[in-house]
Amino acid sequence: VNIAPQVFKLANEYTHILGPSTTFGKDLMPHIAALLGVNQISDIMKVLNSHQFQRPIYAGNAILTVEASKNHVVVATVRTASYKAAKENNQATIEVFTSNIKPPNHTRFIKHSSGSSDRPDLQTANIVVSGGRAVGSSENFEMIYKLADVISAATGASRAAVDAGYVPNEMQVGQTGKIIAPDLYIAIGISGAIQHITGIKDAGTIVAINKDEDAPIFEVADIGLVGDLFKIVPELHELLNS
Structure with a gap:
């Protein structure tokens, strides 16, 4: 002002x-x-x-x-x-x-x-890993952070995850959060509400992990994995870490 x-x-x-x-x-x-x-x-x-x-x-x-x-x-x-x-x-x-x-x-x-982090800035990062409400809790978001750290990625979240108190507002991706365009976007446990899709539509490659095969996120994803995120994410972390 x-x-x-x-x-x-x-x-x-x-x-x-x-x-x-x-x-x-x-x-x-x-x-x-x-x-x-x-x-x-x-x-x-x-x-x-x-x-x-x-x-x-x-x-x-x-x-x-x-x-x-x-x-x-x-x-x-x-x-x-x-x-x-x-x-x-x-x-x-x-x-x-x-x-x-x-x-x-x-x-x-x-x-x-503002919050401090050793991870890349969410709005300028080449790789972003985001979690949704399906992650379940702030404690469970640790696996999102660990996966992001292995691939030097920034971390984000859906509005539902922010509203649930799992993560701070500064991590919100979407129409009412941050509009981003990373080369690679990994959406974990995010259903794909239109407000969230708006924030990632310019991403290069979108990877979605969700147990609901009818989740809207798969309509925009380049790569989709249907399954339990609590099994897929640890396995993915182990593979990338090795």
């Missing part, structure tokens, strides 16, 4: 103001759009031209083409999972801006705290 007035002051010098479709971006960009008096475009997944974009709707089941007015600054969030990361040796020009704008005082920063 405090950054929005500073961006607003610079807005007229630019034609487009873009932010990521992350918690930070989804909080900041609407404030900027409101100050400018323009409509924000959310979750851009494809750029057609300077003012036409595509974005997912209905939990990713349909793609909407939207056109921004050419008479106003375009304010939008970009779905980062829809784009490959730029090469590290690319050199972008960074301009330093010094602001003398007094920020709003109705909110204030107190502190920043």
Whole structure:
């Protein structure tokens, strides 16, 4: 919120103001759009031209083409999972801006705290192992962590597992969690609700392990294993560990 007035002051010098479709971006960009008096475009997944974009709707089941007015600054969030990361040796020009704008005082920063982990970051990892409600408990999630550690993967979870208290919110994958696009996604005990599928639709290869052969997750999985996760996961861990 405090950054929005500073961006607003610079807005007229630019034609487009873009932010990521992350918690930070989804909080900041609407404030900027409101100050400018323009409509924000959310979750851009494809750029057609300077003012036409595509974005997912209905939990990713349909793609909407939207056109921004050419008479106003375009304010939008970009779905980062829809784009490959730029090469590290690319050199972008960074301009330093010094602001003398007094920020709003109705909110204030107190502190920043987040969970720490030696595992890769969930949103940027090449491999992600996620567990669902069928894992059964926070104690049983240890086998998810162990499997992930063997293959240097990040760990995630379905909303059902988060709501059940098995894992913290920061691990949630899906429409109301993190949108990810790893090269390999392993879904263990996840039924495949549409909200979860939305968060992994850009993954390279999806592997699903579930005892219910009719689970929706198998409709999008590239590889499916029907069986008891409490037997399959330990066996898989042993094979990979050896």
